[in-house]
Amino acid sequence: MNTAKLKRLRAAGWKIGTAKDFLKLSDEEAMLVELKLSLADALKQARQKRRLSQMDLAQRMGSSQSRVAKIEAADPSVTIDLIVRAILATGATRQELQRAFTAKEKMVA
């Protein structure tokens, strides 16, 4: 179990409906992770479509290759904000970004 969930469980103080709360949190967390994965995929596609290396993109973002690798891997240390910034940094259009949000989500509807 990751730190974010633990924190939320702690914050909730395990008050009521423990099992239900647990399932609910898992559910929300799962949706978040799926969204992140979807965006990470879209980023990789956007980058490769433009034939940019991770290093190229890193420079455009003012970041490092290693972080770009983590972004594309949807590493836990990466926020949605950062993935979106990366997608925009590839030069992706607004449309491309929008599609990224809806892309793989269908798989889990």
Next chain:
Amino acid sequence: MNTAKLKRLRAAGWKIGTAKDFLKLSDEEAMLVELKLSLADALKQARQKRRLSQMDLAQRMGSSQSRVAKIEAADPSVTIDLIVRAILATGATRQELQRAFTAKEKMVA
């Protein structure tokens, strides 16, 4: 100018195409802000639709009323991740979340 942009400008070291870089960053930043505003709006709607107070939602999220207020105001200290978590915490469906991403974006297409 906010800290995030400053940081990116600093990171880029003002190397080449200063003016162009500046405009590009403004553009990407603008898109990010618009996305955040769009999501914040969707959150407010999702919450009110379910007749939850900010306090109610705060409890569900294991957070505080003041932070929920900031989330809905798309405060600079609020990440997209947090807004999405808030939307999910209202009990919004995957569909509702998806619409949130595409909602106001049309305005700026």
Next chain:
DNA sequence: TGCGTATATGTCAATTCTGACATATACTGC
């Protein structure tokens, strides 16, 4: 007026994220 409820704003310690670096792996051409 005073009270209750809902929302907004400022601050801050503790937690989390980020860029950077070192290093590892994988593939290509020589």
Next chain:
DNA sequence: GCAGTATATGTCAGAATTGACATATACGCA
């Protein structure tokens, strides 16, 4: 085998975010 290029993984100091608290504002109602 050995460069060169691209990508992946572990670590960490410095920077940013978060929940919490105090407090302020706004509205309705008695």
